[in-house]
Amino acid sequence: MTAGRPFSVHLLGRKRLTVVIAFLALAAGTILGLGAQNAIWEGWFVDRLFQAKSLLSSENKSERAPVAVVGLDQVSLNSDRLATVPRVFMSPVLATAGQAVLDAGAAGVGYDFVFAFSADSFADPNTGEERLRGFDRPFLRFLYQNRGKVFVSRTSTGVPHRAISAAAGTSGVRFAEVSPDTDGVVRRHTPELPLIDSPLLIDALLASAEASVSTSYTMIPEHRLASSIPYLSLIDLLALTETEAGREAIKAFSQDRVILFGSTMPNEDEHLYSDRFLPQLNAAIAETGKSGRPGVRHATAGVFVLADMVGAALSGRIALDPPTGTLVILALAFAIGGTVAGLLLPLPVLPVVAVAGISVAFGISLIGLQSGYLIAPGVAPVAVVTSMIVAAIGKVGVLQRRQRSLVNLFGHYLSEDVIKQMADSEELPALGGETRHVVVAFLDIVGFTKMSEKLPDHEVVRVVNTCFDMIGQVITEHGGYIDKYIGDAIMAVWNAPNTVENPEQAAVDASREIIALLDEIRKETGQSSLDLRIALNAGPVLVGDIGGEHRRSFTVMGTTVNTASRIESVAKDRKVRLAFSDPVASNLQDGYPVKSIWSGRLRGLSHDTHVFTVDDPAVFMEGETPSVPGGDASAPPVNLFKVSN
Structure with missing residues (x-):
């Protein structure tokens, strides 16, 4: 491994x-x-769904709500009629109110109160006399006569007094507790079937309204319950029972509805409900009595929650799994x-x-x-x-770690683009390749043979490596690709395998920068006689893998490469450090100074080649002057400056 x-x-x-x-x-x-599912934070998303649905819904309430609430609120407790009545002694009042809504056509009545005490059982602490015996008789009679339609509440910690339980009957006492989700918010109800035999108050009221609910459901409120559920203050309902017009108003309020009685006092039996982020219903639309309704608070009164759990199922405002x-x-x-x-x-x-x-x-x-x-x-x-x-x-x-490792490791041997292509495909490229226009450069260390005769082998390697490293950095910075090292020479390519916008300009700029580093290269290697020679040519080449199935090399080949190699001999003959062909010179930027140094037929070629250099003293070998075109040393050199057409 x-x-x-x-x-x-x-x-x-x-x-x-x-x-x-x-x-x-x-x-x-x-x-x-x-x-x-059912994660503690999922409720936040559910509440946002309800908000979005509420925004998409119309505020005009065209359908009559199937459930209404009669509330024991602060207005009722402060009224002249009830201000002096302890809450434990309100059973006759609640019986009157309950009978009024039943007479008006209510489908069922639920009391969200645990009647844990009976006034009948109170006795004078001094004499033991049961002075209130018979006080609860109207309420007990009311419960007994309306069994199956009237239900009172119990909880896991509180049950009605035995007299009230007896009057209501076994089926008339139901659990009024609700089960919150994991985040403590009430959103869901799971009925126990059949509804008529369920121990739950919600199911009993659903059965009284002849609802057909057979599975768990999630209530979908559209507004804050305290602002939208039809509501009468208990004192308003009692006042309406005293006149014919009032009784007609009770009928309009109660007919065919389930009526829930409960406390709407602050901090009494309140729950977090999924309505708490919803908008309030316009007060002009809400169905309310003369005394108005309790204020909207962050938590929702339990009687409103029970009302919505029943009303949502009856009106279809529910979502199933x-x-x-x-x-x-x-x-x-x-x-x-x-x-x-x-x-x-x-x-x-x-x-x-x-x-x-x-x-x-x-x-x-x-x-x-x-x-x-x-x-x-x-x-x-x-x-x-x-x-x-x-x-x-x-x-x-x-x-990507694997790919980066491949690129980092083999980037010293191959082009980064070639390595990425192989890493992505995990296949070798096909032999052959494509024809591309490139600039080919041959960079030679002048005097290498003489230097190697005088130095030990390890020192020769150090000098060569130092030269190649400094030269290679410049080539790479200018978009070039080092194709191969040939002894003391470098073959480099611009525009293959990567793309370079102007390869001729990039190659000449890189060559001049390398020549400018010559003094530093001599200093780093300790070889003051070391020099460089660079030859450039531009043209079409075959770019791709050359070799066989067992051994191959990524390279460029063609006449353009051979010509670049031949131009190096012109640079040597004309004593210049940089020489390049006319295709290179023709593509340099406008106004770039070039000097013609030779024109003729290179060995192995069938056409004339024009060779140029840069009109810069740095490109001439020390103590040398360039020869003139055509090999005639007596003729003056010809300066050519590239200008736009």
Whole structure:
């Protein structure tokens, strides 16, 4: 096993490793997405769904609410009629009010009170005389005569007095407690069937209204309950019973409705309900009595909660669980999307994709809510984000680490572009290649042979490596690619395999910068006689892999390469450090100073070649002057300045 290579790289190829990472991301996203159901934070998303649905709903209430509330509020307790009556002695009043709504056509009546005491059982502490015997008789008679329509509450810690329980009957006493979600907010009700035999007050009232509910449901409030549920203060209801017009008003309020009596006093039996972030109903639309209604508070009075749990089922404002398999399909689909994004997209883009995925998931849940299904809004967001994170970590930690290692290791031998292509495909490029226009350079260390005769081998290697390192940095900085080292020479290429916008200009600029480094190279190597010679040519070449199936090399080849090699002999003959052909000179920037130094037919070629250099003293060998074109040393040199046409 090669040192430094991850075991996973040896065990699996890139393609198989990608499949493994994708599978892990997909599994993690799906499992954690499904596990997000009923998470403590999921309620926050549900409440946002209710807010969005409320914004999309019209405020005009065209349908009559099936449930109404009669409240024992502060206005009632402060009224002349009830101010001196202790709450434990209000059973006759509640009987009068209850009978009034039943006579007016109410479908059922529920009391959200635990009548734990009976006035009949109170005795004078001094004499033992039961002075209030018979006080509760109207209420007991009311309960007995309306069994099946009137229900009183009990809780796990409180039960009605035995006389009241006896009057109401076994079926007339029901549990009024509600079960909150994991975040402490009441949103859901699970009925116990059959409703008529259920121990729950909500189910008993549903049965009295002949509701057909057979499964768990989530209530969908549209406004704050304290501002929207039809409401009468208890004192208003009592006042209405005293006149014919009032009794007609009670009939309009109560007919065919379930009526709930309960306390709406602050801090008494309040719950966090999913209406707490919703808007209030316009007071002009809300159905309310003369005394108005209690103020809206953060928590909601328990009697309003019970009323909405019943009213939502009766009016169809409920959301059911989606069909079996829906959440699995949803989690899987979003996990696939997150996995693909994590593997294929750049890391800076992923937060945007995550936000988009969460938004789409929220939109799907909202559409489901509009259709009557509560698609758990935490499933899809968790699935897409989890899978995206796992896939991205796998890509960066394993796949890209492997690619970076390949590029770093083999970048000393091959082009970075070639290595990335092979790392992505895990295949060797096809033999041959493509034809491209490039600039080919041959850079030769002048005096290397004499120097090597005088120096030990290890010193020769140090000098060559120092030269090649300093020269190679300049070539790379100017977009060039070092094709190969040939003894004491370098063959470099511009515009292959990478793309260079103006390879001729880049090659000449790099050559001049290398020549400017000559003094520093001499200083670093300790060889004051060391010199350089650079030859450039531009033209078409074949770029690609050359060799066979067992051994190959990425290179460029063609007449352009051979010509560049021949131009080096012209540079040597004319005593210049830089020489380049007319195709190079013709593509230099406007106004660039070039000097013609030779024109003729190079060995092995069938056409004349014009060779130039830069009109800069730095390109001439020390103590040398350039010869003139055509080999005639007596003719003056010709200066050519490239100008625009």
